[in-house]
Amino acid sequence: MRHVIFNAVRVVFSERRPRVNLKPAAPIARPVRTALTIAGSDSGGGAGVQADLKSFASIGVHGTSVITCVTAQNTRSVDSIFPLPVVEIRKQLRAVVDDFDVRAAKTGMLYSAAIVRTVARELQRTSFPVVVDPVMVATVGARLERDDFRDALVDRLLGRATLVTPNRFEAERLSGLPVTDVESMERAARAIRRLGPKAVLVKGGHAKGPLVDVLFDGRRMRRLWGRRLDKALHGAGCTLAASIAAYLALGKPLLAAIESARAKVALGFQHSYRPGRGVEIINSQITPK
Numbered sequence: 001m002r003h004v005i006f007n008a009v010r011v012v013f014s015e016r017r018p019r020v021n022l023k024p025a026a027p028i029a030r031p032v033r034t035a036l037t038i039a040g041s042d043s044g045g046g047a048g049v050q051a052d053l054k055s056f057a058s059i060g061v062h063g064t065s066v067i068t069c070v071t072a073q074n075t076r077s078v079d080s081i082f083p084l085p086v087v088e089i090r091k092q093l094r095a096v097v098d099d100f101d102v103r104a105a106k107t108g109m110l111y112s113a114a115i116v117r118t119v120a121r122e123l124q125r126t127s128f129p130v131v132v133d134p135v136m137v138a139t140v141g142a143r144l145e146r147d148d149f150r151d152a153l154v155d156r157l158l159g160r161a162t163l164v165t166p167n168r169f170e171a172e173r174l175s176g177l178p179v180t181d182v183e184s185m186e187r188a189a190r191a192i193r194r195l196g197p198k199a200v201l202v203k204g205g206h207a208k209g210p211l212v213d214v215l216f217d218g219r220r221m222r223r224l225w226g227r228r229l230d231k232a233l234h235g236a237g238c239t240l241a242a243s244i245a246a247y248l249a250l251g252k253p254l255l256a257a258i259e260s261a262r263a264k265v266a267l268g269f270q271h272s273y274r275p276g277r278g279v280e281i282i283n284s285q286i287t288p289k
């Protein structure tokens with residue numbers, strides 16, 4: 001210990017060096033990827049943006065959203081549909097893409113030609129993968145489109161799609177062909193692929209017989225088999241398309257993203273639940289380990 005006089009003040013210095021406790025470096029957290037859903041709001045929480053955001057969160061991506069329509073619906077019916085003004089839809093989309101590093105997007109209920117044109121125009125400014133779920137009819141049977149929707153979807157949006165995911169009835173509307181079995185699903189997939197998307201996944205959930213989805217990317221036709229459960233669930237199509245987008249946001253190739261999403265949907269079917277007095281809801285929160 002040393003004593004020093006400084007300005008008439010005795011200062012005591014310790015020779016002992018301060019003890020420093022070193023902590024191990026904190027692990028660097030993996031950045032959370034961002035996905036976007038452009039769809040309608042379901043007040044019952046089983047489908048639409050609500051199902052999409054639950055799917056995103058369960059897979060581990062940050063979910064952003066653009067609301068196209070506000071619906072008053074539950075597990076028994078769709079009582080009303082209020083399409084938002086396209087200027088507000090445009091503002092939502094620009095607010096998201098101007099700030100967030102969106103890695104993939106999913107479109108759901110677009111409802112009208114005006115909304116389709118607005119969304120398609122804004123997505124032309126982007127380059128991330130887009131999964132188009134061509135929502136036309138709700139599980140409870142309500143129509144979720146205007147008369148001008150189909151043609152606008154074909155003319156303006158399908159050419160921007162990385163993947164389009166029609167069910168049997170939507171595949172018939174888009175292709176103009178009857179869809180009754182696997183062979184006709186494949187014919188419809190080829191016809192829809194000619195409309196512009198990079199790939200087409202025709203879902204077989206509404207067909208009879210063993211469960212099989214058909215994937216066509218312009219080069220190879222694949223039949224993706226699964227286990228059929230005798231359930232008509234609210235939100236299954238939304239959950240599938242949103243989950244594919246989420247896995248694409250994580251960097252998975254398209255086929256791997258589809259396979260992972262189908263496994264998630266199969267598990268969601270097994271753990272479906274009935275929160276209302278109508279149809280059951282797919283469990284969008286659950287993900288395979």
